[in-house]
Amino acid sequence: MSSHPQLCHSDCDDCPIRHRAVCAHCDTSELEELEQIKYYRSFEAGQTVIWSGDQMSFVGSVVSGIASLTQTMEDGRTQMVGLLLPSDFVGRPGRDGAPYDVVATTDLVMCCFRKKPFEELMARTPHIAHRLLEMTLDELDAAREWMLVLGRKTAREKIASLLSIIARRDASLTKRGMSGPMVFDLPLTREAMADYLGLTLETVSRQISALKKDGVIHLEGKRHVTIPDMGRLMEEAGDDTDGGFLV
Amino acid sequence: MSSHPQLCHSDCDDCPIRHRAVCAHCDTSELEELEQIKYYRSFEAGQTVIWSGDQMSFVGSVVSGIASLTQTMEDGRTQMVGLLLPSDFVGRPGRDGAPYDVVATTDLVMCCFRKKPFEELMARTPHIAHRLLEMTLDELDAAREWMLVLGRKTAREKIASLLSIIARRDASLTKRGMSGPMVFDLPLTREAMADYLGLTLETVSRQISALKKDGVIHLEGKRHVTIPDMGRLMEEAGDDTDGGFLV
């Protein structure tokens, strides 16, 4: 927590990332006000947090686990339109209905703020409003980057893109750097990856096997991944070799 | 203009949509301030308005013509990640670099505001900041809806989705209703449609021919489209038959 000392107070350990997403610059009285309207919710893997069309009564952020934003067609085809990792923010201040399902992809703990009072706080706290706009622009950038993945990349490039996103996020959350080999556990099933990438689970499986055979990744078991050379992975993803590290 | 009387002042005819995107509720002094920092720019079809990575010195909105947000891979594959129709807003207040190219897809006129003073105005005018957040959330919703199109729809459904978006936007801009047959000119080449849909131009052409043969659309020349039955088109798009009309 050393990099965000201003966030740290009593219950840091309880919910280490709880305020990072919302208010990196909140003063004490604002933090206390947030404290008042804060509560935690847990979900089991597979549970739906919010149904598309429902009223959303809270905003909040992911403490642990993974949630995903999912759109479904009548015939059952589904597409994940967003992946929420720990510290990511969920919610649409000023809006009522959810435009898509929010699903707990793993066991999930969320730190929530009641929506009405949060909006009121936001209305009289410009820097929170500003922060919300920032976060929304970030989400928009991520969504548009993903449109390129969905529209133009091959299956192999799609897998490599997903792996590099997860690896990067994991590195930044655990404060390990990006140099040297990266090691992490895949938090998604093959099917969830397929839904995120616009593929079938069989194709995901085949491409992961191929990347493994080619030495781009190592696998222990089905989920434990080692990436010996991050640059190589990003080439496989078809990304500009630089730049991507910024996200 | 009758539905937005508060926007109408001297130069309504000159730039009818100029403020609609930004400030439906601005008072006179705010409008005058905007007036001071406003200027127009014109582009020819094919010109690049902003290069990815460039500093953006303005925010603004499209007066006439079409612009598109485009991402390109090193090998030339390109994906449109946004379509800017008249009255749509461009710009990222609080951010400097553009994350993708903005390209004039047809001849284009934009109404721009100088960025620095616009941001200052925004900082002390909460309802403008709020409006910006609203617009960004709308863009995010649109981007995510498009992710479903890119990831899970067939070529035929993709074309139908694009046509119904254009038809709806056209209807709302010209204030014609959605009842009865819809008539409009396609503002995009087959290639631009392909770039938006993650297809090749040949596939676009074939699917348009197929929709025509099946009576879902009528074509006069290559661009003039009549949609006899909007509901039918939306079924072809695989959309929920209701709801979509809201956008």
Place this chain on the structure above:
DNA sequence: AATGGACCTTGACCCAGATCAAGTAGGACC
């Protein structure tokens, strides 16, 4: 240690859409 079930892998085959290649339509300009 056997059973069951979720998750994953691999093979065989198929098809939607890409690719390659001609050709057509229509507008601008001489």
Place this chain on the structure above:
DNA sequence: GGTCCTACTTGATCTGGGTCAAGGTCCATT
């Protein structure tokens, strides 16, 4: 009226990824 050019169409063929089907692996439960 011809010729050029850009935008589009259509056909023939190929292929990446989908579909269908058969196992395999790893746990949790008994």
